[in-house]
Amino acid sequence: MAMHPIRFSVSVMTKTEITDSQRIKFGHRLRELRRKNGWTLAELAKRSGLAISTISKAERGIIALTYDRLAQLASGLETDMAAFFAAEGKTFAPGSFAVARKGEFRRQETTNYVYEMLFPELWYKSMSPMLGTLKAHELVEFDAFVRHPGQEFLVVMEGVVTVHVEGGEPVTLQQGDSIYFDSAIGHLYASDGDKDARILVVCTAPGSSPSKTSYKE
Amino acid sequence: MAMHPIRFSVSVMTKTEITDSQRIKFGHRLRELRRKNGWTLAELAKRSGLAISTISKAERGIIALTYDRLAQLASGLETDMAAFFAAEGKTFAPGSFAVARKGEFRRQETTNYVYEMLFPELWYKSMSPMLGTLKAHELVEFDAFVRHPGQEFLVVMEGVVTVHVEGGEPVTLQQGDSIYFDSAIGHLYASDGDKDARILVVCTAPGSSPSKTSYKE
DNA sequence: CAAGTAATTTTCCTATTGGAAAAAAATCTT
DNA sequence: AAGATTTTTTTCCAATAGGAAAATTACTTG
Structure with missing residues (x-):
């Protein structure tokens, strides 16, 4: 992909563009959820009652699922709708971790x-x-x-x-x-x-x- | 509307009927949220960028909103999507508790x-x-x-x-x-x-x- | 209670979704 | 590596959503 220097550009997102990018992120999350369970599109389609093509498109952010399909998907993925959106929150602090060895408390x-x-x-x-x-x-x-x-x-x-x-x-x-x-x-x-x-x-x-x-x- | 007595009825809900009733409940919640703010359809329409008619239909469960419109509505109502669905299940009520016995997960x-x-x-x-x-x-x-x-x-x-x-x-x-x-x-x-x-x-x-x-x- | 106004629902039409099946990619097998 | 199989994407069309404006219903106010 060719790189174009951007000069003096001001990024203004329209309302549609916002939901577009949101939808794409949602799609990624969806795909992750499915993969986490090790399911194929066909598998999830059977579990949720949706068509394979529908899930495929949704995961790539090509279409905006309707409420009904979202509900079916949630049940197919054995989670609740809220779980879909809970992760919608923002950025995180740089990651860190700590280990506690048995006994050193x-x-x-x-x-x-x-x-x-x-x-x-x-x-x-x-x-x-x-x-x-x-x-x-x-x-x-x-x-x-x-x-x-x-x-x-x-x-x-x-x-x-x-x-x-x-x-x-x-x-x-x-x-x-x-x-x-x-x-x-x-x-x-x-x-x-x-x-x-x-x-x-x-x-x-x-x-x-x-x-x-x-x-x- | 005429009332017909139902005899020997066995209630079996199809997947579509389930999402139907879910959608209707969702509509009620939506209307409640709007009313809580004291907004009219027109008011919310302006805030969310949706058409009045769309919100009206959604609130009555006539249509299943798409992801995009849901997102716009959430922003219009000044909440996040998760809030829409949180009420959908049993919330962890203040002052409550639950026990999980070994093995029943x-x-x-x-x-x-x-x-x-x-x-x-x-x-x-x-x-x-x-x-x-x-x-x-x-x-x-x-x-x-x-x-x-x-x-x-x-x-x-x-x-x-x-x-x-x-x-x-x-x-x-x-x-x-x-x-x-x-x-x-x-x-x-x-x-x-x-x-x-x-x-x-x-x-x-x-x-x-x-x-x-x-x-x- | 009638007229006027505000809020909601219907109607009608276009744009988009969602499904079935075909096409294309990816993965597995021998 | 070529063929077989699985998984994903595309295509095409019927079903449904979403918007503008008209019709209806609900509220005011004189």
Whole structure:
């Protein structure tokens, strides 16, 4: 392709051009989703009930699918419509990553738990993962419910754990079970068996946008 | 309209009927959104660049809008597309919780992984937890890096896993190790040992902001 | 309650989508 | 490497969306 120097050009996108480029990006995402499942056009066509040609055109941004076809596609891809558009958001901070080796965590002991914060040196994470040990036969103080904004996810790695959720029956979780809840409602964990339980907890806090990913020094 | 008693009717919805009713619900939501702003059809037409008649038909479920028009409407209504569809499923209501028992997950197989989405029925979670099995000695296609907005957290539950991060040396994680990274950089997992590896992955996406969850005391 | 105005729905027509099948590319096989 | 097979793209046409303006319905206001 020949390169032309652009002089004094001012790029002004019309409304149509905007949806055009949006549609093309959407097409890419669609193709990715299909490929991720290892499906061919024919395969997805069968699952969604659309024609092969339609999907092909949509993936290349040649046509703008109608609502109906979008809905069918979503069901074919076994996701929901929202998933299509959730990724529509913008650019991201330069990528970074961190590794936590087993055992090299920052310990944080509380009355009921022993927590090990997983990436304490990482700031502005959108999630806060931690490992916890619940001592066996621990007394549970029911007036000491924990409450904080955000959502929380817990998996039982070892042992049996009872989760007390404010205003609900206690839930008993075996190894491998998990619970997802709004951490604004009071909650409390306790080991349920004879031995200590190990849990993995991941929290989010509202407002801690993942786009702010950065390291402190 | 005359009412006919329906006898012995068995309700079987075809794929088209499903999208029909979906579209009608969508129309209602659309109208609600417009009314919430106190806008007339003409007002929204001007803001979105669509014809009045088009919006009218869409709101009544008579036509299925194309992707392009949906995008324009979203911008006219000053929201993102995801907002249109968020209400479509069960949202993760403030103050709610859900439990996933070991084994009752929605399986999602891809070429390299077998994923089990943990709470597929919950919408508007700020985190997406899933369990994955990485088959042993799996060939890794290095041009097939996965990239998506948000951040990702991975713990090795069983086995040894090598994480390939775009532009960096591969990282080998033993059981109990974890990694936290910006999922916008290309990433790829592979089992490293003789046996399959089990991993727990939790993702966030900037679109599914927990801030949309409002708490009231 | 009638006339006037605003908001919505219908109508009619053109532009675009979506499907079936043919053509072209890509991938696999021997 | 040539043929067979699979996957994707193109072509062509019927079905549907989308816009302009007319017709209808819903609101005001005197």
